[in-house]
Amino acid sequence: MTITVALPDGTERSLAAGATAADLAASIGKRLAADAVAAVVDGREVDLSTPLADGQSVAIVTRQSPEGRDVLRHSTAHVLAQAVCDLWPGAHYAIGPPIADGFYYDFSLPGDGHFSDEDLGRIEARMREIVAEDQPFVREEHSIEGGLALFADQPYKVEIIRGVAESAPATESGEVADAAEGVAAGGVSAYRNTAGFVDLCRGPHVPSTGRLGSFKLMRVAGAYWRGDEKRPQLQRIYGTAWESDAALGEHLHRLAEAERRDHRKIGAELDLFHFPPEIGGGLPVFHPNGALVRHLLESYSEQEHLASGYQLVWTPHLAKSTLFETSGHLGWYAEAMYPPMEMEGATYHLKPMNCPMHILVYASRARSYRELPMRLFELGTVYRFERSGVLHGLARVRALTQDDSHIFCAPEQLRDELVGLVSFVLRMLGAFGLTDFEAEVATRPDKFVGDEQEWEEATSALVEAVEAAGMPYVMAVGEGSFYAPKLDIHLRDAIGRRWQVSTLQVDLQLPQRFGLEYVGADNVRHRPYMVHRALFGSVERFMAMLIEHYAGALPVWLAPVQARVLAVRGDHEQYAADVAQRLAAGSVRVDVGPADEPLGARIRRAKLDKVPCVLVVGDDDIAAGTVGVNWRGASRPERGVPVDTLVADLAAVIGSHLGDGPPGKVLG
RNA sequence: GCCGACGUGGCGCAGCUGGUAGCGCAGGCGACUUGUAAUCGUCAGGUCGUGGGUUCGAGUCCCACCGUCGGCUCCA
Numbered sequence: 033m034t035i036t037v038a039l040p041d042g043t044e045r046s047l048a049a050g051a052t053a054a055d056l057a058a059s060i061g062k063r064l065a066a067d068a069v070a071a072v073v074d075g076r077e078v079d080l081s082t083p084l085a086d087g088q089s090v091a092i093v094t095r096q097s098p099e100g101r102d103v104l105r106h107s108t109a110h111v112l113a114q115a116v117c118d119l120w121p122g123a124h125y126a127i128g129p130p131i132a133d134g135f136y137y138d139f140s141l142p143g144d145g146h147f148s149d150e151d152l153g154r155i156e157a158r159m160r161e162i163v164a165e166d167q168p169f170v171r172e173e174h175s176i177e178g179g180l181a182l183f184a185d186q187p188y189k190v191e192i193i194r195g196v197a198e199s200a201p202a203t204e205s206g207e208v209a210d211a212a213e214g215v216a217a218g219g220v221s222a223y224r225n226t227a228g229f230v231d232l233c234r235g236p237h238v239p240s241t242g243r244l245g246s247f248k249l250m251r252v253a254g255a256y257w258r259g260d261e262k263r264p265q266l267q268r269i270y271g272t273a274w275e276s277d278a279a280l281g282e283h284l285h286r287l288a289e290a291e292r293r294d295h296r297k298i299g300a301e302l303d304l305f306h307f308p309p310e311i312g313g314g315l316p317v318f319h320p321n322g323a324l325v326r327h328l329l330e331s332y333s334e335q336e337h338l339a340s341g342y343q344l345v346w347t348p349h350l351a352k353s354t355l356f357e358t359s360g361h362l363g364w365y366a367e368a369m370y371p372p373m374e375m376e377g378a379t380y381h382l383k384p385m386n387c388p389m390h391i392l393v394y395a396s397r398a399r400s401y402r403e404l405p406m407r408l409f410e411l412g413t414v415y416r417f418e419r420s421g422v423l424h425g426l427a428r429v430r431a432l433t434q435d436d437s438h439i440f441c442a443p444e445q446l447r448d449e450l451v452g453l454v455s456f457v458l459r460m461l462g463a464f465g466l467t468d469f470e471a472e473v474a475t476r477p478d479k480f481v482g483d484e485q486e487w488e489e490a491t492s493a494l495v496e497a498v499e500a501a502g503m504p505y506v507m508a509v510g511e512g513s514f515y516a517p518k519l520d521i522h523l524r525d526a527i528g529r530r531w532q533v534s535t536l537q538v539d540l541q542l543p544q545r546f547g548l549e550y551v552g553a554d555n556v557r558h559r560p561y562m563v564h565r566a567l568f569g570s571v572e573r574f575m576a577m578l579i580e581h582y583a584g585a586l587p588v589w590l591a592p593v594q595a596r597v598l599a600v601r602g603d604h605e606q607y608a609a610d611v612a613q614r615l616a617a618g619s620v621r622v623d624v625g626p627a628d629e630p631l632g633a634r635i636r637r638a639k640l641d642k643v644p645c646v647l648v649v650g651d652d653d654i655a656a657g658t659v660g661v662n663w664r665g666a667s668r669p670e671r672g673v674p675v676d677t678l679v680a681d682l683a684a685v686i687g688s689h690l691g692d693g694p695p696g697k698v699l700g
Numbered sequence: 701g702c703c704g705a706c707g708u709g710g711c712g713c714a715g716c717u718g719g720u721a722g723c724g725c726a727g728g729c730g731a732c733u734u735g736u737a738a739u740c741g742u743c744a745g746g747u748c749g750u751g752g753g754u755u756c757g758a759g760u761c762c763c764a765c766c767g768u769c770g771g772c773u774c775c776a
Contacts, residue, residue, distance in 0.1 A: 136771095149705055253771030254703025261773045265702060268771070296769095300711075309749090309767060365776055385776060419701055420767095422774065513776055537776090564776090601733050627733060636737035650735055662736055669736050 035086035047084065054080035054239065057092045067094040067275075069103045069243065070236040077103075079171055079236040093236075095243075095275035105130035107169065107237045108159075108247045108273040112137045114229040115158035116269070120145065125231070126188035126257060126266055127213060133283060134247075134272035138255055140188075140264065147252040147267050155269070156249045166242030167225040171235060179220035182230065188257070189232045193220055246280040247273035289527055295579035296425040302584055302592075302642065304575075305426065314423040314430035316572065321592035328590050329571060330411050333435050336460055342409040342437060347389035349413060353379040358545055359388040364514060370417050386412035387539075387564055390438040391546050394560075399550040404560065405441035405449050411571065412436045425576055432570035439563040440548070446490075446561050450497035450519075450536065453565060457521055457534045458501065460567050463689045464578060465587055468524040471498045471505035474512040481515055482540040490538035491517040497536075515541040516564070525581040533574065537564040582691075585664060588644045589686045596643045597624040597659070598634050600650030607654045611647065611675055618679040620686070635662065644692060645682060665692035 033049040037056065047056060053071035057064045057080065070093040071078055077093070084090060093100045109128035112135070117123050120141050128137030141147070147155075174182060176197045183189035196215040214221040214234040223237055224230040238244065248271060255268040274280040291297075299305050304322030307315065318326055334344065353372055356362045361369065361384055372379040383389065390408045399406070413433045422428055441449050458469070473494050476487045494517055498505045503521070512518055521534040539562040542548075549557045568574035578586060588594055595615055599608040608624050615622040625634060631648065638646045648660035652672065659678055662669035673681075685692075 146703070251770055252704055255772045256702080259773070261702070265772075267703075270771075307768095313767075361776070368774080368776080387776090416775080419774065421701065421703095421772080423768095428775080515776080598736085599733095600735050603733080630732090630734050630739055631736060632734085633738050634734095634736090639737055646736075648736060652735080660735065671735080 035084060037084055037087070038089040040089075040091045051084055052080060053078065053082050053084060053090060053092065056084060056090055060092070064092055064094070067096065067100075068092045069095045069100045069107075069238045072099075077236050079169070080239050081171075096279070101273075101275060102130040103236060103238060104244060104275060105135040105273045106233075107241070108244050108271060109135040109137045110169070110223065110225075110229075110231050110233070110237065111159050111162050111241055111244060112155065112249070112269060112271060113139070113231060114162055114225060114227065115155050117229060118158055118227075119151075119154060124186055124188055127192075128231075134250070134270060136255075136268050136270045138188075138257070138266040138268045140266050145267075147269060149252065152249045152252065152269070159247070159249075160245075162225075162227070163241045163244050165227075166240050167227060168240045169223045169225065169235075169237035171237075172222045172224055172230070174220050174222060176219060179215070179222070179232065182222065183232060192232065244273070246275065246277045247271055248280065248284070286527065290529070290580075293527070293580045293583045294425075295427070295576040298579050298584040299425070301640075304579075307425075312430070313420060314418055314428070316426060316429060316431075322575075324592045325575060325586065325590055326571060329568070329574065330433075330435075332463070333411070333460070333568070334409075336456075336463075337407075337409045337437070340456055341405075342407040345390060345393050345408045345410050347386060347393070347410060347412060348383075349415070350380045350382050351389065353381050355388050355392075356381055356384075359385075359391075359542060360515070360545060361385065361388070368417055370415055382415035383412075384414055384416050386410055386414060386434060386436045387438055387542060387562075388546075390436075391542060391548065391562075394438075394440050395546060395548060399440075399560075401442055401550055401552045401558075404550060405439050405445050407437055407439045409435075409437045426572040427576040429570075429572050432572050434566045434570055435568045436564070436566050439565070440543075440550075440560040441563070442550070442552070442558065443561050446538070446563075447493050447496055449563060450493055450538075451500045453536055453563070454497045454501040454503065454519075454521075457536075457567050458503075461521075461523065461533065464590075465689070465691055466523050466581070469503055470522050470524070470530075471503050472508045472511070472520045472522060473498065473505055474508040474518045474520060475510060476517065477510045477512050477514060479514055480512070486540050487517060490540060493538060494519040494536065513537065515539060523577075525577065526583070529580075531573075531577045533569045533577065534567045535565065535569065538562075539564055585642045585644070585692070587689060587691050588682075589689050591642065591644050592621065593623055593641065593643050594620050594686065595622040595645040595647055595682065596638045596641075597622065597647045597649060598631065598638070599624075599627045600631060600648060602627045604649050604651070604654065608647075608649050611649060611659055614675055615679060615682065618683055620679070620682050639664070647678070663692060 034046045035049055036044050036046045038044050045056065045059065047059060054068065057068040068080055071080055071082065072091040072093060073082060073088050093103060095104055113125045113128055116139055117125065122142040124140045126138040128135060176193060179193050180190060192213050193215050214232045220232060221234060222230050223233045223235060250270045250272055253268045253270065254265045256265050257263040272283055274283060302321060303319050304325065305316045305318045308317060353362060365384060369384045370382040372381055393408055394406060411433050413431060415431050418428060418430050439449060475491055498519055516537040516539045518535055518537040520532050522530045522532050524530055543559050543562050548560055550560050552558045597608040597612045599605045605627060612622045612624040635646060644664040646662040648662065653659055656672060658672045658674050660669055660671045661673045661678060
């Protein structure tokens with residue numbers, strides 16, 4: 033008696049009746065059997081111990097696949113919960129899912145206890161004991177009532193079971209599950225280890241704890257039950273888990289690399305900016321080098337906008353509260369705005385957005401359809417009272433400068449305008465060496481204002497724009513802001529992290545709130561459409577991203593110091609100054625240092641300062657009118673380069689916005 | 701705002717179970733005159749985040765506050 037199952041590669045395999053997924057893996061190969069952590073049978077993830085039936089299609093899930101890693105992480109989370117329950121009898125465990133790069137588990141400890149960092153070591157030690165014991169994960173099926181009885185002393189589990197039982201009364205499908213927690217309409221599933229630890233769970237899990245091991249507990253954190261700050265705060269433990277120690281090591285190495293690139297650290301090292309406590313949290317000051325980088329970003333942005341049909345405007349930083357009542361900001365975001373200031377009987381607020389001001393520019397006189405689309409642009413600094421816990425260097429501040437534009441257009445111009453905008457975004461960001469984008473179209477949220485039909489139209493216009501640009505995108509259902517759908521553009525940096533930068537929003541509300549109009553060709557008044565958009569997002573955040581993307585080694589056109597001239601000996605200093613003078617005349621930002629230390633030490637300092645082009649001049653150069661050129665990223669310096677050639681190379685690389693080195697000698 | 705951790709000269713750190721602060725880098729000065737990632741010497745610099753408390757005595761212990769970091773929530 034045999035059964036036949038279909039494999040992903042299209043072949044079939046015969047097995048003895050009663051064979052499990054693990055048997056199948058073993059029959060295919062030793063390596064596969066060792067790497068197997070779960071299986072997919074007819075599209076459903078199951079344990080390896082699942083018996084197979086004739087005619088099923090089966091795929092083995094290996095530990096190094098994305099799905100396999102999730103299984104490992106999920107199983108490791110169970111072991112974490114088991115260890116915590118061993119060490120804190122009476123602890124309640126809530127949920128413990130796999131996440132990107134790892135897992136977490138949420139607990140509440142008896143007596144309102146908290147985990148401290150020292151506890152991680154004890155917990156991890158207990159986890160390693162559980163792994164060493166190689167306890168099997170055994171699946172159990174229970175009725176809803178049985179599940180409630182089983183977890184009678186676990187209030188969070190009871191809440192999960194009740195929640196599903198109530199919201200999805202016994203239907204045929206049984207597929208309505210709660211957050212992968214093992215509750216379906218018909219019953220609950222759980223996994224038990226020999227030690228008596230049992231957890232509500234959909235599975236699948238690895239066959240036994242011995243399959244785990246390449247994990248590390250990372251940190252403790254507070255986390256609200258069900259993500260709701262009105263509910264109790266639980267104690268969360270984060271961990272990371274991988275298929276091998278090597279993969280774990282690589283992950284830890286990536287974390288170290290991210291730390292090395294931290295813009296807050298580099299910002300201090302390169303003397304770019306800091307956050308004086310005397311000024312207040314989230315309020316940066318830019319030092320000369322940082323302000324120079326800002327200036328370069330901003331002036332480039334203004335120049336590109338002017339060349340692309342935008343008009344510059346300038347608006348003040350505060351306004352009467354009545355303006356923000358009209359715009360609706362006080363209604364929706366009052367708690368995130370700075371509190372009111374009373375002056376001469378009126379109430380003023382710092383502006384949290386530029387749009388109301390730009391609208392007043394539009395509304396300053398009657399507008400004709402001939403003026404549309406009207407694109408107003410401002411590097412506008414806005415103030416938002418971000419909660420203290422969310423501040424994060426330049427990436428999240430309380431005073432930020434948006435490269436903000438508001439475009440007023442006729443409804444029939446919207447599509448073309450959006451398509452043009454997306455290509456403008458790509459061109460602008462491309463100038464910074466950024467090319468790896470992904471868009472997200474955020475649709476109507478539960479809480480919204482306006483007409484559903486208009487929401488649909490605006491949303492589809494955004495989708496058309498992103499499709500026309502050929503940019504990959506995903507839909508973010510319900511993630512739009514209350515007044516508008518939006519198109520967010522994310523990019524991936526040099527180490528694969530996602531940053532949200534540009535955002536385009538089709539505003540359905542403000543033109544109406546402010547009663548905006550234009551006179552059409554038909555001599556009738558119409559309401560314009562309005563698009564909000566920022567390309568950098570905020571100048572501060574964009575700088576943070578650039579610094580981390582480039583690990584401080586900004587592209588030559590953005591480097592505060594583009595070239596440094598070093599004299600080999602004191603009596604070469606005059607020639608060094610002459611060379612610097614010639615570079616400066618060619619609009620290169622150059623400095624020159626004294627020969628007060630061995631050359632190697634001065635080279636090292638220039639490299640640490642991330643100077644893209646280090647120039648060394650000595651006897652040979654004075655004789656020949658040349659320089660020694662040490663480009664950042666080059667494997668070796670080049671001797672005897674004529675100064676004119678160098679000036680031309682620098683001008684070319686600066687003009688091209690390339691990263692390191694002159695065109696034709698691409699370095700990195 | 702909530703949970704946890706951390707605050708020692710500009711930066712990075714040491715300072716054990718309490719006995720009146722130390723190192724490296726950076727900085728000043730002097731010497732060295734250097735051909736591609738750290739020359740040597742010397743000097744100066746800290747009321748140990750702030751305010752209370754315990755103690756004969758607090759950088760070390762306790763409390764409060766401020767700030768930073770990691771998360772949660774939030775992000776127009």
